[in-house]
Amino acid sequence: MLDPVSRVRRFNRAVTSAVGALDTSFLGRGRPLGAARVLNAIGHGRTDVGDIRDYLGLDSGLMSRLLRSLEDEGLIETTAHGDDARRRIARLTPAGKREFNAYEAISNRQAKDFLSYHTQREALLAAMDLIASALGRDGAVLDEIDPRSDEARYCLGEYYAELARRFKQGFDVKLSRDPDAKDMVRPRGSFIVAMSDGLPLGCVGLKGTSGDFAEIKRLWVAPAARGLGLGRRLMDAAEKAARELGIAVLRLDTNSALAEAGQLYRRTGWTEIPRFNDDPYPDLFFEKRL
Amino acid sequence: MLDPVSRVRRFNRAVTSAVGALDTSFLGRGRPLGAARVLNAIGHGRTDVGDIRDYLGLDSGLMSRLLRSLEDEGLIETTAHGDDARRRIARLTPAGKREFNAYEAISNRQAKDFLSYHTQREALLAAMDLIASALGRDGAVLDEIDPRSDEARYCLGEYYAELARRFKQGFDVKLSRDPDAKDMVRPRGSFIVAMSDGLPLGCVGLKGTSGDFAEIKRLWVAPAARGLGLGRRLMDAAEKAARELGIAVLRLDTNSALAEAGQLYRRTGWTEIPRFNDDPYPDLFFEKRL
DNA sequence: GCATATGTCTGACTTTAGTCAGATATCGTT
DNA sequence: AACGATATCTGACTAAAGTCAGACATATGC
Structure with a gap:
């Protein structure tokens, strides 16, 4: 009925609105998306500031300001890198860890809700693995x-x-x-x-x-x-x-x-x-x- | 290896970055994303202004301004709705139709490129249908x-x-x-x-x-x-x-x-x-x- | 016909994101 | 010690997105 290109585009539309919903759910914690993304990158183990900047594709000025705002909130601490004092490393404070866990809980809940609606759980997961691998084809x-x-x-x-x-x-x-x-x-x-x-x-x-x-x-x-x-x-x-x-x-x-x-x-x-x-x-x- | 929730989240990450790439590809036509989205909604047959606003989740003030900017570009025309003169309907002008087609060409090309990379084409399409249907579960x-x-x-x-x-x-x-x-x-x-x-x-x-x-x-x-x-x-x-x-x-x-x-x-x-x-x-x- | 509700628009505003040119400190090399 | 390269930061800016109150025209119910 639909040609392959239309099917891919139908998928894109469905996924775009789902991703949008995921993004706005992150806004609930009273922090702009940019700051939330940096906090989560740090929580997931990216400590090197330059690394985070590359990963999120941010301008160095913007990155610096986002770090400052997280620091002002008391969520992170930055220190100089041991080997190279120009580079900075960022770490979560205990308060930051709590806040990161709250974001994790949101993501986990959404994933769980999604799975719980569907009875074909294994088929759905296999489909997601396939698509995630195809999208990140150079990522392995x-x-x-x-x-x-x-x-x-x-x-x-x-x-x-x-x-x-x-x-x-x-x-x-x-x-x-x-x-x-x-x-x-x-x-x-x-x-x-x-x-x-x-x-x-x-x-x-x-x-x-x-x-x-x-x-x-x-x-x-x-x-x-x-x-x-x-x-x-x-x-x-x-x-x-x-x-x-x-x-x-x-x-x-x-x-x-x-x-x-x-x-x-x-x-x-x-x-x-x-x-x-x-x-x-x-x-x-x-x-x-x- | 990964639990189901992690697999869903891996999918979310892969898809988020892919969607981001799709969005930025729309910027190439010199128009902010908001205006491009409205133009595409009209091109896909949504003519009722209120309907577009709901679909895109826009504030009525913002929506009005986006319509105005598309009108100034000569891409759309708005007229009053026949049954209810408070409501407005928007239509593409010939120039708007051309511009819409250009966006369509971008989307189609991306979908085609995605498919052409993968050898498991049918499996990929079936997976996309499954996920799109699951995401839009109330959408049928x-x-x-x-x-x-x-x-x-x-x-x-x-x-x-x-x-x-x-x-x-x-x-x-x-x-x-x-x-x-x-x-x-x-x-x-x-x-x-x-x-x-x-x-x-x-x-x-x-x-x-x-x-x-x-x-x-x-x-x-x-x-x-x-x-x-x-x-x-x-x-x-x-x-x-x-x-x-x-x-x-x-x-x-x-x-x-x-x-x-x-x-x-x-x-x-x-x-x-x-x-x-x-x-x-x-x-x-x-x-x-x- | 009048009060109220609805759909759109305008003006005034804020927030977020992003850009760019320097400033500053540090590193590696000579 | 001097040099250029590198990493981050600051200030000054713009563009885009979003918010909100109120204006205006039109519809609906009584």
């Missing part, structure tokens, strides 16, 4: 983290769940050669996640082996983030880490049911090789010399 | 229309496609007793669609029969709009139309594969009756006395 940041951390565990859990859905015979981690976490920590290996505003969108593991090669394991991209080139970025980061660790040969195994993955490998310089392990799940094996 | 307007109109045809097409997906044996319209469009037009019957900002979100038909009852047919709610109570609103509207037409008994047939529909009927005063036709698809039959 790759971080090297411990494979035993919460973020890594979450990614691996999603990865295993997806394998279980896509393999005809299902998937049981215990039957697979689950890489030891220690093999994916420097200096033996590495584990990289893609984070977008707090949500992990993908991961990849570089697993050191006792042989003369390392393995790429657990490449996963969240459904909400597919088609954004994240898989490629993760693989590039893993290769970079491998080079840094002096690894000359990479191998990986995969399953032909994961067609996108196979395509990615072929397009990025991997060549198919014979089976090099006895894991029951993979049926395709690749190698790449760095 | 029920209209009585001709069952042969484009909107009605679209709804019926989606309805048949869904039956084909959900019935084990598939669905072929030709095998079903397809109601003649004439039976769903007053004074014999009625056809009602739920429209939300240009997108049809659901429909229901009231089909007059030669017997002493009328039938409810083609109750459908778009996947994007389920859980919002739209099915109930459509059924209520159909019953209201039936009462207006002096119909005392309603019947309908359905299939047990459509569980939500059966639940709705049972909850709203319908009672199960024996099969009253030989259509091959339905296996459940209901009646309601008005």
Whole structure:
């Protein structure tokens, strides 16, 4: 009925008025929006004044005045940066912390109200993840983290769940050669996640082996983030880490049911090789010399 | 990893910055945002000044000044309303129409660019429909229309496609007793669609029969709009139309594969009756006395 | 016909946001 | 110590948005 462009514009209209409502709800605390935004940026951990200015896109004069007004209210304190006394850092006072919490409560309530109206909660959340990832398409940041951390565990859990859905015979981690976490920590290996505003969108593991090669394991991209080139970025980061660790040969195994993955490998310089392990799940094996 | 509230808030952040970008793109035509918004509201068919004021949430003084500035630019003309000379109606001049088209081109380009970045186009559009419908949950307007109109045809097409997906044996319209469009037009019957900002979100038909009852047919709610109570609103509207037409008994047939529909009927005063036709698809039959 | 309500407009005002040119202090480099 | 670069601040300004009281014309109910 509606063409794609009209559907995007219908979405824009709906969202514009919702965002407007969210903004005006912030006015209820008797502070102009600009000051409220700065206070919230500080509350969310941005302490460096220049950083806040860039994030909010403010002129330095305006920023300075907003900081002064928050200081006059007794909500923040500014001090010189330890390393560079030209830069200033801002912190919430106890009163500021209380005020920030009040803004947080408003945001949380609105989010909760929105969810509570709808019965298709999971579908709605998945749709929001998808759109937020698409809008912030350059926003995912790759971080090297411990494979035993919460973020890594979450990614691996999603990865295993997806394998279980896509393999005809299902998937049981215990039957697979689950890489030891220690093999994916420097200096033996590495584990990289893609984070977008707090949500992990993908991961990849570089697993050191006792042989003369390392393995790429657990490449996963969240459904909400597919088609954004994240898989490629993760693989590039893993290769970079491998080079840094002096690894000359990479191998990986995969399953032909994961067609996108196979395509990615072929397009990025991997060549198919014979089976090099006895894991029951993979049926395709690749190698790449760095 | 993230709790539902955090996921909604992540969405809000992503969307807020996107909306900001859309707003600033409107500034390129040398007109403040307020005036641009009024011009666009008029271009989209809102001619009544009071209506525009409510829609944009403007003070009457501010509204008046914005209208004046657009008039001075030669983009709009205002005249008194025919029925009530206190009210004013605003219309685009040819120059205003050109300017409006320029804004439309900006919006269309942005929507197109957004879509072109993403490979999961259909998933993205479905997600946008879902969220737009959820946000504008009170926004769907029920209209009585001709069952042969484009909107009605679209709804019926989606309805048949869904039956084909959900019935084990598939669905072929030709095998079903397809109601003649004439039976769903007053004074014999009625056809009602739920429209939300240009997108049809659901429909229901009231089909007059030669017997002493009328039938409810083609109750459908778009996947994007389920859980919002739209099915109930459509059924209520159909019953209201039936009462207006002096119909005392309603019947309908359905299939047990459509569980939500059966639940709705049972909850709203319908009672199960024996099969009253030989259509091959339905296996459940209901009646309601008005 | 009159009182009251309604829709729009005007004038006078305030607040918020944003801009720009210096002033000031500090840093890194030579 | 002197230099230019950098980070922030201050003052002086403008534009845009929003508020409010009252004016005016027109509609509605009695």
